[in-house]
Amino acid sequence: MTTLARFRNFSYWYPETDAAALLGLDLDIGDGFTLLTGSSGSGKTTLLRALNGLVPHFHGGKARGEAELLGQDLRRMTPRQMATNVSLVFQEPEHQLVLPVVEQEVGFGPANLGCSAKEVRRRVEDALATMEIGHLAGRRVSAISGGERQRVAIAGALAMEPSVLVLDEPTSQLDEQGARALRQQLERLLGLGISVVAADHRPHRLPGAVDQLIPLSSGRLVAAQDPPEWPARVSGDRPYGEVAWATDGLAVGHRLPILEEIRLQCRRGEVLAITGANGVGKTTLLRTLAGLLPPLAGSIERLPGRMAYLPQDPGALLHQPTVLAEVAQTTKWLGLDCTPMPLLQEFGIEQLLRRDPRDLSTGQRQRVALAAILVGNPPVVFLDEPTRAADQSAREMLVRALDHLAERGAAVTVTTSDHEFADQVGDTVLVAEERNVRPRRRAAG
Amino acid sequence: MNPRALLLWVGAVLLLSLGSEDPVYRLLTLVAALLLLVRWRRPGVRLTPIVWWIGAACTLGILFNFVLSHTGQDVIATLPDWLPAIGGQLTVEGAAYGVDVALGLGACLLAAAALAAVIDSQELVDALPRQLQRTGAALGASLTLIPRLRQSFMAVREAQSMRGWRPRGPRSWRAVAVPSVLSAIEGSVLLAEAMEARGFGSGRRTPAWNWGWRKRDVLVAATSGMSLGLFSLALILGRVGGWQPYPQLQLPGIDWVPAAACLLLLVPGLIA
Numbered sequence: 001m002t003t004l005a006r007f008r009n010f011s012y013w014y015p016e017t018d019a020a021a022l023l024g025l026d027l028d029i030g031d032g033f034t035l036l037t038g039s040s041g042s043g044k045t046t047l048l049r050a051l052n053g054l055v056p057h058f059h060g061g062k063a064r065g066e067a068e069l070l071g072q073d074l075r076r077m078t079p080r081q082m083a084t085n086v087s088l089v090f091q092e093p094e095h096q097l098v099l100p101v102v103e104q105e106v107g108f109g110p111a112n113l114g115c116s117a118k119e120v121r122r123r124v125e126d127a128l129a130t131m132e133i134g135h136l137a138g139r140r141v142s143a144i145s146g147g148e149r150q151r152v153a154i155a156g157a158l159a160m161e162p163s164v165l166v167l168d169e170p171t172s173q174l175d176e177q178g179a180r181a182l183r184q185q186l187e188r189l190l191g192l193g194i195s196v197v198a199a200d201h202r203p204h205r206l207p208g209a210v211d212q213l214i215p216l217s218s219g220r221l222v223a224a225q226d227p228p229e230w231p232a233r234v235s236g237d238r239p240y241g242e243v244a245w246a247t248d249g250l251a252v253g254h255r256l257p258i259l260e261e262i263r264l265q266c267r268r269g270e271v272l273a274i275t276g277a278n279g280v281g282k283t284t285l286l287r288t289l290a291g292l293l294p295p296l297a298g299s300i301e302r303l304p305g306r307m308a309y310l311p312q313d314p315g316a317l318l319h320q321p322t323v324l325a326e327v328a329q330t331t332k333w334l335g336l337d338c339t340p341m342p343l344l345q346e347f348g349i350e351q352l353l354r355r356d357p358r359d360l361s362t363g364q365r366q367r368v369a370l371a372a373i374l375v376g377n378p379p380v381v382f383l384d385e386p387t388r389a390a391d392q393s394a395r396e397m398l399v400r401a402l403d404h405l406a407e408r409g410a411a412v413t414v415t416t417s418d419h420e421f422a423d424q425v426g427d428t429v430l431v432a433e434e435r436n437v438r439p440r441r442r443a444a445g
Numbered sequence: 446m447n448p449r450a451l452l453l454w455v456g457a458v459l460l461l462s463l464g465s466e467d468p469v470y471r472l473l474t475l476v477a478a479l480l481l482l483v484r485w486r487r488p489g490v491r492l493t494p495i496v497w498w499i500g501a502a503c504t505l506g507i508l509f510n511f512v513l514s515h516t517g518q519d520v521i522a523t524l525p526d527w528l529p530a531i532g533g534q535l536t537v538e539g540a541a542y543g544v545d546v547a548l549g550l551g552a553c554l555l556a557a558a559a560l561a562a563v564i565d566s567q568e569l570v571d572a573l574p575r576q577l578q579r580t581g582a583a584l585g586a587s588l589t590l591i592p593r594l595r596q597s598f599m600a601v602r603e604a605q606s607m608r609g610w611r612p613r614g615p616r617s618w619r620a621v622a623v624p625s626v627l628s629a630i631e632g633s634v635l636l637a638e639a640m641e642a643r644g645f646g647s648g649r650r651t652p653a654w655n656w657g658w659r660k661r662d663v664l665v666a667a668t669s670g671m672s673l674g675l676f677s678l679a680l681i682l683g684r685v686g687g688w689q690p691y692p693q694l695q696l697p698g699i700d701w702v703p704a705a706a707c708l709l710l711l712v713p714g715l716i717a
Contacts, residue, residue: 058638083644095632096639100565112644140489142596160643292603309607315631316597316604319624329620333609358627373608 001030001211004164004195005051005074010065011219012046012055021046021055023219025065029197032211033190036199039391040363043219044199045091048168051197052086053079069164084113087162091169091362091389093149094313102144102152103128103137109160120159127155132181146312146385147173147278147417154182158189165189167198169362171205172388175277175417179205201363201391202418238427241268242303244380244411245289249298252281252288257296259285262437264430268303268379271402271412273426275419275440280432282415283312283384289413290382303411306334308378312385314369318357323349326357327372336376343371346401348393362389370398374405381405381412387421399425446485446713447662448564448572454481454669454713458556461676461707462549467688467697468541471548473707478555480714486562495562499554503547510543511535518693538690545688593632598625661716668712675706 010025022043029051036044049055053074056063067074070085087109090096099105107124115123128134131151136144141152150173157165165186171179186196187207200206215224246265251257258281266272276282287293289300290309311317320326327340344350347367352360357368366389374381381402387395402412402425416422422429422440431440461474482492512524512531517538526532560569601624610620640646658666679685679702688697 052642054638054642058641079641080644080647083642083647088642090635090639090642092635095635098636098640098643098645104565108645109643112647114647156643287603290607292607306609307607309604311600311604313600313628315628316600316624317608319601319620319627330608333611358631 001032003028004031004034004070004197005029006066006068007050008066010050010067011063012050013062014046014059015061017061019219021219022050025219025221027214027221029214030212031193031195033186033207033209034195034197034212034214035203035206035210036197036214036216037203037224038199038216038222039393040389041218041361042216044216045168045361046219047214047216048088048166048197048199050074051164051166052082052088053077054088083109083160085162086164086166087157087160088166089153089157089168089170091172093153093173094146096153097141097149097156100140100142102133102139102141105141105152106155106159109156113160123159123161127159130158130181130185131155132177145279145283147175147178150174151178151181151278158185162194164195164197167196167200169200169389170198171200171202173278173385173417174205176419178278183207201389201395202420238269238406240270241409243301244268244270245300245302245413247289247295247298247300250288250295250300251297252284252293253296254284254293255296257435259432259435259437260297262298264437266411266413266428268409268411269406271406271414271425271427273422273429274413274415274432274437275417275422275429276415276432276437278417282417282432285432285437286382286384286413286415303380305380306376306378307380307382308373309381310370310373310383310386312388314362314365315358317369317372318365321356322354323357323360323368323371324353326368327375330372330375334376338376340371340375343375343401346404347371347397363391363394366390367394367397370401374401377405377408377410379410381410383412383414385416385418386414387416387418395421446563446665447658448568450658450662450666450669451559451563452569452572453666453673454710455556455560457669457672457676457706457710459553460673461703461710462552462556464676464680465685465687465703466545466549467686467699467703468545468548469697469699470685470703470707471545471552473704474710475548475552475555477707477710477714478552478559480711481717482555482559482562484714484717485559487564490562492562495555495558499551499558502554503551506547506550507540507543510546511540514539514542516691538692538694541690541694545690594625594629597628597632598622601625601628661713664716665713668709672706672709675709676703679703679706 007025007027010022011020012022013020036047038044046055050067051069057078063075097105098108103124106127107120110120110123128137131154133148133151133155136148141149154170170182174182183206190196190207198206213224215222243265244267247262250262251260274282284293288295290307318326320329327344331338347370349364349367349371352364357365360368370386386398390398406412414425429440430437458474458478462471486492512535515533517536519537520534521537522535524532524535602621605620612618679700684700685703686698
């Protein structure tokens with residue numbers, strides 16, 4: 001195995017923080033497929049950023065020790081210089097797309113590298129075909145779904161034809177088809193001698209043959225642990241209560257229907273999970289059910305009273321200076337008389353009470369946002385992609401929390417491209433496809 | 446449309462609108478700009494909000510001049526002197542000059558809007574000279590901040606209202622404004638990081654999209670160039686007369702050379 005990257009006693013601190021994001025790393029990363037594991041906030045993203053020099057060159061802060069990639073000193077080489085060799089796909093695709101149209105966006109990197117217009121076009125076409133999104137070529141980035149944006153971001157990285165591909169949570173928003181396409185492409189790239197370094201909370205969606213496993217915890221290398229078993233469905237049979245919401249002949253969409261003739265209902269005490277491919281209209285359906293979008297046709301009957309809603313981007317909720325203040329804000333607005341501590345403990349964020357929510361990792365933010373909307377036991381809950389960037393323990397906490405919510409009589413509706421999660425949490429699992437929503441056959445086990 | 450042809454046309458509209466105070470020339474350039482937007486805007490670009498915002502800006506321009514100028518012989522009404530700034534005579538000449546200013550402002554704003562409505566920011570960046578491309582790409586990316594901010598505002602307002610937030614006075618909007626702005630800034634930093642990681646600014650960037658010069662692009666460029674040339678010539682020869690409605694309103698004078706320059710700007714809208 002050839003050494004790709006070499007870290008010696010490497011430590012890094014983000015600006016204005018005392019805690020090291022990476023501490024005393026002694027590590028050789030070889031070629032082939034390297035998988036970084038660890039819980040949210042363990043330092044995976046920082047290490048990935050260090051691989052192309054974004055840490056420390058872009059972020060500032062303090063770096064100590066040695067860091068090399070392909071024999072080049074990462075503390076001297078800038079990300080721009082590294083871009084010819086290393087291509088990085090970030091965790092949040094919506095924030096990394098530069099240009100307004102998909103094909104332009106995918107061609108942005110090769111154009112920056114000075115490829116000819118003909119070469120840029122070839123690479124764009126290849127990358128779009130690889131990610132099976134050729135049909136999106138002329139679409140505007142703002143008009144495609146979160147999962148489709150993730151595929152566009154990966155296509156943009158592939159179009160740079162790097163010798164090292166670095167992926168941060170590349171499957172977090174991908175549907176089965178997208179994840180399969182990515183896995184096949186990564187296997188092909190590995191076969192061509194291109195190295196891949198990735199962090200993902202669902203590593204089974206990435207190539208199975210891992211050449212090197214790097215487990216991280218609090219910025220340090222730790223001993224590898226066996227991945228926890230993914231438990232079968234945990235919820236028991238709960239008695240359902242009254243109908244919390246029901247639709248009749250519902251059509252949803254923006255001007256034109258993307259899903260129609262929907263007849264659904266969710267009862268109190270029930271967890272309804274809706275899966276489906278990227279861009280099929282899950283978010284539009286959820287927003288319509290929650291009353292945030294008007295139906296194009298048909299009707300929705302809802303129980304009067306509070307509804308809780310988690311948007312795909314948790315940043316939309318977070319504005320208070322501390323985690324505790326963020327959760328307390330909901331109780332203040334709604335005039336609730338309850339203490340948020342049990343919920344914070346349930347989500348494993350009681351240690352973060354005094355932290356600014358925006359300084360947390362994506363997975364931790366997601367948990368804070370969940371706690372902020374679920375405080376006070378809302379009777380009707382809508383969650384859009386709640387497992388986004390969630391590590392295994394966070395997913396298990398979420399499953400337990402939703403089970404408890406349902407036990408207490410809440411009607412919970414979840415849209416997710418995470419089929420395992422849907423199977424585990426849903427009393428009823430539906431799939432949105434072919435302009436309708438229908439029951440999904442539950443996976444075995 | 447070829448972005449370089451469009452840039453030339455926009456340059457001509459700006460010169461003709463700002464190079465003369467004659468309302469006839471300004472009206473012609475405004476019509477040309479509006480016609481181009483109507484005929485050449487990209488699919489999906491809505492004209493109504495553009496016209497509404499520019500119309501509002503022009504109306505404000507007319508109103509300001511009307512109530513603040515107090516000059517001219519034809520008095521329509523008189524506001525009490527004790528009213529600060531607006532107290533005094535309201536005249537036909539003040540209103541007429543306001544209309545003239547609004548025509549120039551409207552033409553310039555419509556021409557600027559054409560840059561966003563007819564072509565993509567990426568096409569614009571690629572049309573710039575190589576030395577300006579880095580600045581242009583940064584500008585193009587920063588322009589995406591505006592729709593991002595709007596999307597962010599909508600998403601935050603939606604999410605917070607589901608969490609119990611209700612608008613109760615200006616301070617209550619903090620719960621929406623702060624996360625909207627923070628998300629937009631955070632998004633911009635992440636975007637800058639992504640651009641850096643993708644080699645932006647390494648100095649070797651080549652235009653990704655080569656647009657051919659079709660006949661109508663050549664015609665747009667040629668007529669815009671001729672318009673620029675004719676108007677510049679008219680300026681040098683002193684044939685672009687200034688127009689002043691004060692002290693008494695009079696009809697604007699028209700010279701065939703600058704008028705022809707204005708008419709040439711109509712060509713792109715007519716050949717779409």
